[in-house]
Amino acid sequence: MTTTQTFPLKQETDIVVVRQQVRKAAEQARLGLVSQTKIVTAASEIARNALIYGGGGECRIEQQMRDGRTAVCLIISDQGPGIEDLDKAMVDGYTSGNGLGLGLSGARRLVDDFVIRSEPGNGTVVELWKWR
């Protein structure tokens, strides 16, 4: 069984909606409370990046099976400028703005699988997975 829902990321308040929907999906997948909190927090970071740096995008929320376990999979994408140096962007503390540079590196630590694809000029896609 897979269910998919897509939510826009066009304004700040959309980040709140995404957090609430990810929480719902994590509850439905029967993740534990700490796992729920982690994936919601990771989603918040990546969604904000898509909005601020990517100029907006969307968040797809799916329930999937992964190695026989129920998983929540989030695909957060934008059509912004992309990330020039991914390795650098993934380092703790690196920011091109005035953040703490914790969003990407922290989100990766919070989830069970983290996939990022980004090319200059071609936007950014981040996949976040958390399973039971």
Add this chain to the structure above:
Amino acid sequence: MVDRIPILKMGQYLLLSIQVDMHDQLAIDLQEDLTEQIVRHKAKGVLIDISSLEIVDSFIGRMLAHIANVSRILDAKVIVVGMQPAVAITLVELGLSLEGIATALNVEKGMRWLERTVDRDMSLEPESDDDTDISAEAGN
């Protein structure tokens, strides 16, 4: 959606309880409101209850750190109370230590900490009318 977090004044303290999932602008407004009220009421302490918050991400974490810094400059003590265990675990893994921010388990403990800390501070303050005696300031 809520567009303001209420700030309550109780004696020389300000109390606020964040009960909604804050969008970024709401967090920024709260930061500004609080600064303004600390000055207006000459508040000595601020208690921030986050027991209803289900997540603290880097944005809200930064807001809390900012509030703590500004308050220090304005000579008000700040304590954050009631952080849920799952939130605390997640914050650490995210990489946000919130060091330098005093925390307590609940409102009661936080209030007691504020009272003690503010009282101690007052008793260390030099008398306003003598030419500050260094030895008195350094404590006896």
